[in-house]
Amino acid sequence: MAKPVQIEVWNPNGKYRVISTKSMPGTRWIDLLVQQDCRVEICTLNKTILSVEDIIALIGDKCDGVIGQLTEDWGDTLFSALSKAGGKAFSNMAVGYNNVDVDAATKYGVAVGNTPGVLTETTAELAASLSLAAARRIVEADGFMRAGLYEGWLPHLFVGNLLKGQTVGVIGAGRIGSAYARMMVEGFKMNLIYYDLYQATRLEKFVTAYGQFLKANGEQPVTWKRASSMDEVLQEADVISLHPILDKTTYHLVNKERLSMMKKEAILVNCSRGPVVDEVALVEHLRENPMFRVGLDVFEDEPYMKPGLADMKNAVVVPHIASASKWTREGMATLAALNVLVDMRSLHINFFIILHSI
Numbered sequence: 001m002a003k004p005v006q007i008e009v010w011n012p013n014g015k016y017r018v019i020s021t022k023s024m025p026g027t028r029w030i031d032l033l034v035q036q037d038c039r040v041e042i043c044t045l046n047k048t049i050l051s052v053e054d055i056i057a058l059i060g061d062k063c064d065g066v067i068g069q070l071t072e073d074w075g076d077t078l079f080s081a082l083s084k085a086g087g088k089a090f091s092n093m094a095v096g097y098n099n100v101d102v103d104a105a106t107k108y109g110v111a112v113g114n115t116p117g118v119l120t121e122t123t124a125e126l127a128a129s130l131s132l133a134a135a136r137r138i139v140e141a142d143g144f145m146r147a148g149l150y151e152g153w154l155p156h157l158f159v160g161n162l163l164k165g166q167t168v169g170v171i172g173a174g175r176i177g178s179a180y181a182r183m184m185v186e187g188f189k190m191n192l193i194y195y196d197l198y199q200a201t202r203l204e205k206f207v208t209a210y211g212q213f214l215k216a217n218g219e220q221p222v223t224w225k226r227a228s229s230m231d232e233v234l235q236e237a238d239v240i241s242l243h244p245i246l247d248k249t250t251y252h253l254v255n256k257e258r259l260s261m262m263k264k265e266a267i268l269v270n271c272s273r274g275p276v277v278d279e280v281a282l283v284e285h286l287r288e289n290p291m292f293r294v295g296l297d298v299f300e301d302e303p304y305m306k307p308g309l310a311d312m313k314n315a316v317v318v319p320h321i322a323s324a325s326k327w328t329r330e331g332m333a334t335l336a337a338l339n340v341l342v343d344m345r346s347l348h349i350n351f352f353i354i355l356h357s358i
């Protein structure tokens with residue numbers, strides 16, 4: 001027998017049963033589901049990451065759709081359980097879907113959705129924040145002040161890196177990578193070098209036009225370059241931000257060998273997924289190169305950090321908060337609800353009403 005689960009219920013008499021494995025910001029997503037005759041059940045279990053077993057208990061015998069989180073393991077077992085319960089839709093409240101086995105979902109006839117677009121600017125802004133925090137040693141300096149160590153201005157106190165005129169490197173110039181590149185180019189007049197499997201034409205046009213604008217105003221124009229390899233970016237850039245998806249091709253993309261190619265005073269930022277960086281190699285590199293700095297939002301074994309990372313003064317670490325702005329999180333919840341509604345195609349939902357109401 002399935003174990004009991006703690007839930008909050010909206011619209012108890014709704015025809016379709018939709019589960020959210022977590023409470024999500026705002027109420028718009030709930031309103032959308034309720035308007036379409038869904039009974040919405042939100043798991044209120046006081047546990048940060050739900051196990052597969054917890055989610056099976058939530059799904060129960062009848063479930064039309066689920067909104068889940070990137071911390072959950074959506075593989076064969078869960079899609080089989082959802083399908084058996086009559087489920088047709090699963091939406092990941094994230095743009096990345098490396099926690100979802102799409103082949104398994106397809107096998108069981110469950111459509112999968114994610115929430116791209118609404119995270120772009122917010123995530124890019126955190127990458128920019130980490131770049132600045134690392135370049136200007138803000139976290140170290142903050143700790144110094146709070147510890148009562150400040151005795152007065154000194155020429156050598158917390159000297160960091162100037163960004164203006166330096167080169168920003170972007171690995172993975174998709175939605176977020178391109179937004180970050182524009183922020184760094186426009187905000188700090190950095191030159192751009194990027195590597196992606198595809199050409200980022202809009203980004204190139206933006207930097208070209210901005211360079212022309214600067215020149216017309218008597219300033220040094222910014223430049224861009226599409227690198228033919230990732231190594232070229234690592235060797236040339238002063239600040240490197242990682243924005244590819246996580247898959248087999250990007251696992252440990254930044255490893256010991258690649259770290260050694262980077263400038264000794266370079267800054268590395270990771271707001272993509274933890275396993276894109278070999279974190280053990282990174283800790284060793286940080287230890288051996290005190291002027292090399294990192295800004296990390298994601299980690300290989302979340303919620304844990306590899307041994308030694310927390311002691312590194314040249315690392316700025318935050319707990320996977322890149323998409324954590326109110327606007328974005330409410331937008332992600334809304335998109336996740338719409339995904340479930342759209343994917344429960346057999347329910348003959350009036351799409352005009354849904355789209356009209358957002």
Ligand SMILES: NC(=O)c1ccc[n+]([C@@H]2O[C@H](COP(=O)([O-])OP(=O)(O)OC[C@H]3O[C@@H](n4cnc5c(N)ncnc54)[C@H](O)[C@@H]3O)[C@@H](O)[C@H]2O)c1
Pocket residue numbers: 095096097116117119123171172173174175176177195196197198243244245246249250271272273297298320321322323
């Ligand atoms: N830290 C967070 O909270 C957070 C928030 C949002 C997104 N993300 C991560 O950021 C990723 C990117 O999101 P997006 O919306 O920009 O996706 P996107 O699909 O628009 O961009 C990903 C880019 O990576 C490129 N790419 C893929 N494989 C590559 C490789 N081997 N080398 C170089 N480039 C490669 C793709 O061509 C694409 O342009 C997501 O998949 C997710 O994992 C993290």
